[in-house]
Amino acid sequence: MKFKYVGEAIGHLRKMQGLTQEELGKKVNLGRVVIAKIENNQRAISLEEAKNICYVLGISMDTLFGYVEDESNEEDESFVMAFSSKGADEEELPEIRRIELLVEALFTQEQIYRGE
Structure with missing residues (x-):
């Protein structure tokens, strides 16, 4: 499955793992609102944030960006x-x-x- 934006891929992967936005946010030291904005393409994600999110989701950055068209x-x-x-x-x-x-x-x- 491919997504137009990185945030959409993050939302999909988060849901696949049964995490809420709040749970993911706590694990990467970001607020739920920030996670929601990233997933809705309303906020850019830094490389450090992407790295932390990938770590929590148990995937590599290559895997994450592989979900993006x-x-x-x-x-x-x-x-x-x-x-x-x-x-x-x-x-x-x-x-x-x-x-x-x-x-x-x-x-x-x-x-x-x-x-x-």
């Missing part, structure tokens, strides 16, 4: 296209796509913190 089909502007043109192996491209997602998440998070 790859929107980088416009590969003419993506890292993947750049690395492909430089001769990267087909086996390396999924990892490059994950790195691209993480970089995009960092930029989004920075914009949110600056109020843009």
Whole structure:
């Protein structure tokens, strides 16, 4: 199953494990409202928060981001296209796509913190 946003994937995985938003929040030191905003794509998630949530859910970051649809089909502007043109192996491209997602998440998070 693929989701459009990381938060949707987190909500799905949380429910699969029978955790409430409040229970997950307590385990990762975030409030229930913050977890709800992350799951509803109203708040960016930091890499540290994602790492903590993955730890509690018993999954890797790769697994979490594997649940998110790859929107980088416009590969003419993506890292993947750049690395492909430089001769990267087909086996390396999924990892490059994950790195691209993480970089995009960092930029989004920075914009949110600056109020843009």
